[in-house]
Amino acid sequence: MAALKARDAGAIGAALRGLAGSEAPTLDAIRPHLHGLTLDLAAAAQLGKALMGLCPRLGPPLVARRPARARSITVMGTSHVRFFGAHDVFFPLFIGMGPNTLCLTQQSHEVARRKILANLARVDRDADLILDLGAEPFYHVQNILETRPGQEAEVTPDDLACMAATAGRYETLLGEVRDRLRGRLIFFNVLPTHDPIGNALSLVLNDHARTICGRLGIGFLDIWDTLLDPASGGLRRDLAAKAYNDDTHLSEEAIPIVLDALRRMGVAVDDTVADCDPVWRHVYAFPVTEGGATRIWCEADVIPANAFRSEKVAASFVANAALEVLLPIIAAHPSARVLMLNVKDGFLPITLPPASAAQVIGVCDSVRALHAAERVAAFAGRDDIALVADSEVLQVRLAGRSFDLTIVAVHPASVERDLARSGMLLSGVTPGAVCVIGPADLFRTQQIPRKLATRRFYPLGNRHLAGKWQDYGLFLS
C-alpha cells in the first residue's frame, strides 16, 4: 500500500477489516473508498488480492437453472475424476482428495457425506451423475485412518469386515444422493491399483457395491476387467496417468472404455467430440465445504508436485493475477459494465467476485467452451454474469454497446485467432478502458487491432509457470 495516501490507506484498511469480520462480505462496503482512489498497479494488485481473498467466490446455489446447452453427465469424486475432462459430455468435480472422501469409518463417512451433498446442491439435478469414490481399499492398506494397524501381509477377516462396513456406508450415501437427483445415478467401480492386497479388497468392495446398486436401482459402472493387466494383476500401465511412478489414476486413454461401458448400460453418449481438443483450459477451485476446495481440474497427469508444467494452472494463475490488479478499478464503480473476450471455459468472468460490476459479459471462443463455462457458472451460483459464444451473429449483436472496461485474454495457443476475434467483435463497440492479458512481446510480434492499443505493461507471470505463461502480463491503456 506504499502508493496510497495515509488517509486513504487508513480508510481502506478499516474497510478491509470490516470485510474480514463480516459474515456476508460484499464489495459494497469498500466501494466508496475505492472511488477516486489513485493507485499504482502494484498497490492495486495488493489491494485486489486482499479483496479477492475476502469476497466470496461462490454465489448461493441456484434455485432455478436453464436447461443445459448439451448433454452433460456430472462426475463427482476424488482426484480420479480428472481424466473425465477429456470428453465434453462429462462435468468432473474433484470434490476432495482421497483421504477426505472415504467411507472407511463413520467419522470419515460424515465428512465425505457433507462434501457430496453440499456439492450435489450445486449441480444440475436433471443430469446423470457418476459418483467416483472407491479410494477406501487403497487408504485402508495404507492405514491412513488407523483401520489396519497390524499391516498384515495378507487379507484378514478384519479387512473383509471393514470393506463390508464401508459398503454399508456407501448404501446409505447412495440412497441419499439418488433421492436428490432426477437424473440417473451411477456408481463407478473401485479401480485396480498396483497393490495386491488393495486389489483383493477392491474386488470385495466392488462385489458389495454391485449388490447395493442393484438393490437401490442405480447403475454400476464396472470396467475392472478391462483395466486390469492380467500379467501384473494391477492397473494397466497404458491406461494409467503418469504424474508419478505407479500412478493409480486413469489417464485420458481410458475414456473410450468408459464411454463403451456407459453405452452398454443404456446411457446415451455422443462420441463425436471425442477427438476434439479438451475444452477445459483452467483450474477452478471453489470453497464449497471445509477441508479442501472443489476443483474442476481436468489433467490426469498433473498433481501439485508437478503443477509448474501445467498450462491450465499457469493460465489460471495469470488470469487470477490480472483480476487482482483490475478488481479495485472495477469495483470502484457500482455501475461498471465489463466485457471480457476470449474467456475460453469462462475462468475470467466466473473468478471475478459476485457483484463486482453491474454487468459482466464473457465471450467464450466456441459453443463447446460456452457449454463448459455455463456448467461452471451454474455450479458457482453465478447467474449474475452473462456468457455467450463467439458466432457469426455476435458482432452484430454487440454493435452499438458501450462498456467501461474491456479485458481481452490472449492465449498462447491461439494468439492470432484471439486477436482477430477481438478486433472483429470490438469493431462496433465502445470498449472503454482496454486491458490485454498477453505475452510481453505481443505488441512487437503481432498485428494488433487498433482498439487494443495499450501503453503500459504490468508483468504477471513468473518462472514457476509453464512455457510462455512466464512472460505474460497485463497491457493497459
Add this chain to the structure above:
Amino acid sequence: MTLRPLVEERIACRQTTISAITDCATANDDAADRPVLVLLHGYSRTRAVFLDDLAPYRAWADVLVPDLPGSGQSQPPLDVGIGPIADEIVSLLRRRLPNRRLVLLGESMGGLVGLACCDGRLSIAGLVLLDPPLSMAKQWVIQLNIVHACEQTAHWFPHAVADAVFGVDCATGAVHERLYYAGFAGLSVPCLIVRGDNDLFPMRSPERVPNCFDDVDAMIVRMLLPSCRIERLSGCGHLIYSDGGLRCHDLVHDFVADIAGV
C-alpha cells in the same frame, strides 16, 4: 396519499441496460409495504401501451413498467428467447426492487416472460397473464403480424425473437411449434389468467385482435395448475389491458387483494 411522479430510469442488468418507467419507492421508504406491479408488454410493443391507463393501478400499487429487452429504449440481450429475456427482468427486479412484494402482470409475450420469472429466483406474490400464447403453431394472427413486423425492420432482434419465441422463420415463412405449458407445472406463485372472447376460430369480431389463449390451453393449464384462476372478459380481444379497461383492472385488483391484501 400523494403519488410519486413516474420517472424514467436506466438500469444496468445482467447483459442489457433496461429502461423503465417507475414510481417505486426503495425498500427503505414509507411506501415499501405497497406491492409493486411490474407490467410486461408484448412482442413488437413497448411500455407505452400501459402508461395511459395506469391511474387505477397506482391507487393501490407502486408500478415498474420496463421496456422489455430489445424493445423501446432497452438494449436487446445477446441471447434470444423467453429465458434470456426473463433473466434480464429477474436481474432488473433483484437490483431495483430487492425486498419488495412483486406482482407481475404480463400481456401476451410479456406473460410468458413473467411466467419464466416465477421459477423461484424471486419472491413473487402473484402473476397475472393477459391472454398468453402458450402454443404457437395455431397462432395464425401472431404469425401474420410477426412477418409484417419483421418486414418493417432490418434489426436482428425482432427476427431472432420471431424464430426463438414464436417459431416463425420470417425469411421462409416456416412455422415451428413452441410450447410454454411447462412453466405451470409446479408453479408456486398464485396465478390469474385473463382471456377474452374473440376466439381464433372462428373470429367473432374483426375489429379486435383474436385471442391466443383458447379452451385447449385452459384445459391443459388447469391440469398442470388446478389453483390457477382463469377469467374471461367479454368484448375483449388479445389486447386485454386496453380492451378490458377498468374491468381488467378490477379483476387484477381483486386477485391481488386476495393474495397480497391491498
